[in-house]
Amino acid sequence: MNYYFFDLDGTLEDSRQDMVLAAQNVRAKLGLPERNFDALVPHVNKGMRELYLNCFDDYLATFKGAMSSEKLSQIEAFYNQEYGGHIAVHTVLYSGIREILQHAKNTGRTAVITNKPESLSKKLLDSLGVSQFIDLVVGGDTCAEAKPSALPLRHALKTLGGSVESDRVFMIGDSQGDSKAGADCGARTVWCAWGYQSQSPTQPAPHHIAATPQDLFEIFNNAQA
Numbered sequence: 001m002n003y004y005f006f007d008l009d010g011t012l013e014d015s016r017q018d019m020v021l022a023a024q025n026v027r028a029k030l031g032l033p034e035r036n037f038d039a040l041v042p043h044v045n046k047g048m049r050e051l052y053l054n055c056f057d058d059y060l061a062t063f064k065g066a067m068s069s070e071k072l073s074q075i076e077a078f079y080n081q082e083y084g085g086h087i088a089v090h091t092v093l094y095s096g097i098r099e100i101l102q103h104a105k106n107t108g109r110t111a112v113i114t115n116k117p118e119s120l121s122k123k124l125l126d127s128l129g130v131s132q133f134i135d136l137v138v139g140g141d142t143c144a145e146a147k148p149s150a151l152p153l154r155h156a157l158k159t160l161g162g163s164v165e166s167d168r169v170f171m172i173g174d175s176q177g178d179s180k181a182g183a184d185c186g187a188r189t190v191w192c193a194w195g196y197q198s199q200s201p202t203q204p205a206p207h208h209i210a211a212t213p214q215d216l217f218e219i220f221n222n223a224q225a
Contacts, residue, residue: 001108001109001162001167001168002104002107002108002109002167002168002169002170002220003108003109003110003111003156003157003160003162003167003168003169003170003187004104004108004109004110004111004170004172004220005110005111005112005113005153005156005169005170005171005172005182005187006101006104006110006111006112006113006172006173007112007113007114007147007171007172007173007174007175007178007192007195008112008114008116008121008124008125009045009114009116009196010045010173010174010175010192010195010196010197011172011173011174011178011192011195012093012094012097012101012112012128012130013091013092013093013094013097013124013128014091014092014094014196015087015091015124016041016044016045016196017037017090017091018083018086018087018088018089018090018091019044019045019051019083020037020040020041020044021086021089021090022079022082022083022086023035023040023043023044023051023055023056023079024040025082026055026056026075026078026079026082027055027056027059029078029082030056030059030075030078032056032058032059033058035055040055042054043055045196047115047140047146048076048079048115048116048117048140051079052072052075052076052079053072056075059071059075060072060075080117080120083120084119084120084123087120087123087124087127088124088127088128091124091127091128092128093128093130094194094213095213096212096213096214097130097213098129098130098133099213100213100216100217101130101133101134102133103217103220104133104220105132105133105134105135107220108168109135109136109160109161109162110133110134110135110136111134111135111136111137111138111156111160112125112134112136112137112138113138113147113152113153113156113171113181114137114138114139114140114147115139115140115146115147115177116139116140117139117140117141118137118138118139118140118141118142119139120139121137121139122137125137135160136156136159136160138152138155138156142155143155147175147177147178147180147181148176148177148178148180148181148184149181149184150180150181150182150184150185152181153169153171153181153182153185153187154185157169157185164185164186164187165186168188168223169185169186169187169188170182170187170188170189170190170220170223171185171187171188171189171190172190172192172210172216173189173190173191173192173195174191174192174193174194174195174196174197175195175196175197175201176197176201176202178191178201179191179201179204179205179206180201180203180204182206183204188207188208188223189204189206189207189208190206190207190208190209190210190216190219191206191208191209191210192210192213193209193210193211193212194210194211194212194213208223
């Protein structure tokens with residue numbers, strides 16, 4: 001059996017504009033000075049905790065101890081509400097991704113493994129019209145650890161009934177965390193060069209590099225030969 005595990009942001013779609021707009025709107029709600037797109041965008045694709053800490057660092061710096069933790073939870077709630085309400089205004093699938101997901105669904109089992117919260121990930125996939133191609137969604141809050149830990153991948157394999165010893169398992173993503181999680185799980189890793197990261201991961205390097213989504217067809221087929 002083939003198991004295809006896909007990262008979400010930067011692999012299936014580019015959600016940076018909607019995520020930055022959500023951060024800007026939450027900053028306005030908190031009475032914080034405006035920050036432009038270029039100032040915020042580096043912080044919206046490194047996991048949610050990094051987003052909260054870096055997009056609202058000036059707000060959090062005014063609180064200490066337990067109060068800081070309380071305000072971090074407040075930011076999380078505000079952000080998830082704002083982003084969840086406008087989750088696919090500008091976000092679209094990369095060209096060719098819908099066909100890749102359909103192919104993967106037709107030839108094996110599929111999962112999206114992301115550090116975005118599970119509920120928001122499911123909502124985004126619904127909004128993009130591809131949920132029917134995904135057997136399982138593992139978010140950053142689904143397991144006790146998120147990528148680059150291999151735990152989410154192992155959870156997905158166990159849930160879907162697969163094994164790296166007896167099945168072909170692919171981890172397809174655009175980041176170093178995807179490559180490390182896949183390698184540590186024993187999956188065949190594929191780096192997506194169209195994503196957020198401009199250079200191929202190292203330590204470990206991916207097994208395959210896909211310059212475009214269409215390249216995934218050849219990679220999947222050759223690995224199965």
